[in-house]
Amino acid sequence: MSPIVEVTEVYKRFGTVSVLEGVSFQVRPGSVVAIIGRSGSGKSTALRCINRLETIDAGQIRVCGHDVTSPKLDVNRLHRDVGIVFQSYNLFPHLTAEENVLLAPRLVLKLPRSEQRELAAHVLAQVDLADKAQAYPSQLSGGQQQRVAIARSLAMKPSLMLFDEITSALDPELTGEVLKVIEGLAQGGMSMILVTHEMAFARKVADHVIYMHRGKVWEEGPAEMLAAPRTQELAQFLGTELRPAKAAAVVHQPAVVHQP
Ligand SMILES: Nc1ncnc2c1ncn2[C@@H]1O[C@H](COP(=O)(O)OP(=O)(O)O)[C@@H](O)[C@H]1O
Numbered sequence: 338m339s340p341i342v343e344v345t346e347v348y349k350r351f352g353t354v355s356v357l358e359g360v361s362f363q364v365r366p367g368s369v370v371a372i373i374g375r376s377g378s379g380k381s382t383a384l385r386c387i388n389r390l391e392t393i394d395a396g397q398i399r400v401c402g403h404d405v406t407s408p409k410l411d412v413n414r415l416h417r418d419v420g421i422v423f424q425s426y427n428l429f430p431h432l433t434a435e436e437n438v439l440l441a442p443r444l445v446l447k448l449p450r451s452e453q454r455e456l457a458a459h460v461l462a463q464v465d466l467a468d469k470a471q472a473y474p475s476q477l478s479g480g481q482q483q484r485v486a487i488a489r490s491l492a493m494k495p496s497l498m499l500f501d502e503i504t505s506a507l508d509p510e511l512t513g514e515v516l517k518v519i520e521g522l523a524q525g526g527m528s529m530i531l532v533t534h535e536m537a538f539a540r541k542v543a544d545h546v547i548y549m550h551r552g553k554v555w556e557e558g559p560a561e562m563l564a565a566p567r568t569q570e571l572a573q574f575l576g577t578e579l580r581p582a583k584a585a586a587v588v589h590q591p592a593v594v595h596q597p
């Protein structure tokens with residue numbers, strides 16, 4: 338099966354600041370890729386480039402059959418195929434959960450009323466909020482609001498979901514319920530890229546982990562690589578000791594290691 342995301346030698350700068358320096362990676366359909374790394378390493382920018390919220394300076398990005406770098410790209414179609422959820426959930430306060438969820442599908446998918454109801458019920462159930470359809474954001478906890486935001490993305494029936502540190506603004510006791518929803522989506526076969534600082538979660542749900550450092554894919558491999566970092570930088574980031582690379586090579590598939 339061909340990859341659902343192909344990022345090839347992507348460069349991106351903001352003014353004089355070089356943020357992505359030859360980033361390449363792929364996502365297979367149905368797989369969960371976790372991007373980890375220090376603040377400022379380019380994780381959010383990489384996600385935003387995939388969804389064409391930023392343009393790139395060089396390289397190529399193909400996503401769900403779209404050539405994201407082509408001037409002929411249909412951005413609306415891309416945004417239908419690729420959902421993105423941020424740390425800030427930005428629900429409309431004067432609309433119920435159901436109305437928030439249906440806003441985009443009403444405009445874009447032009448569904449009949451009966452099907453709208455069904456769709457809202459379906460995606461709210463997916464995020465475990467079937468009973469909150471008529472609640473307003475102010476009546477929901479942060480974790481519940483973030484789950485409505487996820488449902489809002491799911492309502493467009495995307496082929497790929499991007500999550501950018503979606504639990505960072507939540508209290509620890511609300512983080513678990515949001516991560517559980519993501520885990521459910523992963524089990525349901527949704528392709529996704531998640532930028533996260535929840536290492537235990539990355540280890541549990543990710544098929545593939547990408548460690549970004551200074552705008553580069555510094556190290557990548559199966560989630561087991563988090564137990565055996567091969568570069569000093571990843572070891573430091575994880576707060577663990579660098580283990581001998583040969584131990585990792587015996588147990589795990591070879592990880593791609595950036596040679597600084
Ligand atoms: N719109 C922007 N304009 C200028 N600089 C930006 C912009 N977005 C991000 N940056 C810079 O790019 C670098 C990488 O940012 P980001 O991709 O947000 O990193 P991360 O998500 O890994 O913390 C940072 O130095 C940040 O200040």
Ligand SMILES: [Mg+2]
Nearest residue numbers: 380381382502
């Ligand atoms: Mg970020």
